Amino acid sequence: MITNKTLFDTVNGEPVYKLSLTNANKMTISCLSYGANWYELLVPTAAGPQNLLLNFAKIADYQTTNQYLNMSIGRVAGRIGKGRFKIGEHDYQVAPNERGNTLHGGPHGFNQINWDSTVVANQIIFTHQITSTDDSFPGDLDVTLTYTLTDDNQVLLDYNVLSHGETVFNPTNHAYFNLNAGDENIKNLELLLKSSHRLALDTEKIPTGKTLVNTDTPYGFETKKTLGAAIEGLQNIPEKGIDDVYLIDRHADNDPVAVLSDPDSNISVSIFSQRNAIVLFTANGFGPDQPYLTKTGQPYVGVALEAQTAPNAIFDHDYGDFSLQDGERQHYQTKYQIRF
Ligand code: FUC
Numbered sequence: 001m002i003t004n005k006t007l008f009d010t011v012n013g014e015p016v017y018k019l020s021l022t023n024a025n026k027m028t029i030s031c032l033s034y035g036a037n038w039y040e041l042l043v044p045t046a047a048g049p050q051n052l053l054l055n056f057a058k059i060a061d062y063q064t065t066n067q068y069l070n071m072s073i074g075r076v077a078g079r080i081g082k083g084r085f086k087i088g089e090h091d092y093q094v095a096p097n098e099r100g101n102t103l104h105g106g107p108h109g110f111n112q113i114n115w116d117s118t119v120v121a122n123q124i125i126f127t128h129q130i131t132s133t134d135d136s137f138p139g140d141l142d143v144t145l146t147y148t149l150t151d152d153n154q155v156l157l158d159y160n161v162l163s164h165g166e167t168v169f170n171p172t173n174h175a176y177f178n179l180n181a182g183d184e185n186i187k188n189l190e191l192l193l194k195s196s197h198r199l200a201l202d203t204e205k206i207p208t209g210k211t212l213v214n215t216d217t218p219y220g221f222e223t224k225k226t227l228g229a230a231i232e233g234l235q236n237i238p239e240k241g242i243d244d245v246y247l248i249d250r251h252a253d254n255d256p257v258a259v260l261s262d263p264d265s266n267i268s269v270s271i272f273s274q275r276n277a278i279v280l281f282t283a284n285g286f287g288p289d290q291p292y293l294t295k296t297g298q299p300y301v302g303v304a305l306e307a308q309t310a311p312n313a314i315f316d317h318d319y320g321d322f323s324l325q326d327g328e329r330q331h332y333q334t335k336y337q338i339r340f
Pocket of ligand 1: 279
């Protein structure tokens, strides 16, 4: 394994580091300390290394766009209506950052932190203690985020926390994939996603508590199809694409929950997760103002597949429970198997 840590940029006078790992097959991942960001996923091709992720040249670009591009997301992924929730009998209200609701951890989430970082053996490790003063969520949380690269081309993303006081914790990563080498959008890519139902959402995209059927609709990917086929079938809705919480069907532990593939190059990313949901977002409204390094900003420029616990678990424990008690530890892992 080849490791590296270099200065990438600065934020508020602090250094932002880029940390990288290269395995025996010349596959490289790199991360930024700002946002514990997954910056690159480089695979070797005849034409040279190809980045399967979207990225920007400098931190200011990450701060001026609101796409959470490849950011670590926490404490709670998705939207909390009016920032209000209960843990047991205790009511909480956290800071809003979108139409009075709290999206992706609110205005001071994981994506805004310049994390302590180190690269050791085959791991990039980020640590930070986020306090209730920092982000308005109850309790303090010791967080360790680890990206591991293996010689069989797997990337393991581990979230480990220890809670001081009761809190809620539902992290994810907002990686945007585009497996195309050229300057194309993701409509030609194929997706398999083991989900027959998705959450019903209101006009502010807050879960209503109901579910909707995906099977045999443009939303269904239980047998693989192109993202373009789904997007074409959704041109009559305001978003003209997908931004939805897919509930993962029962599956064997060692089966992927999602597989994204390029039928021409045979490059693919299989995602393994024990969480009960994946948010699928097809970058519907994106435009030319976004200065990606290897792609022109355009609708459908990338696709995010965000493994998490269904966000309505915050008010309905039939969908899981991501609250933590004082002194409790929690661990989640998302595994990405890359083929090229
Ligand atoms: C996804 C979507 C949101 C938002 C964000 C950047 O998680 O659900 O609507 O656009 O990403």
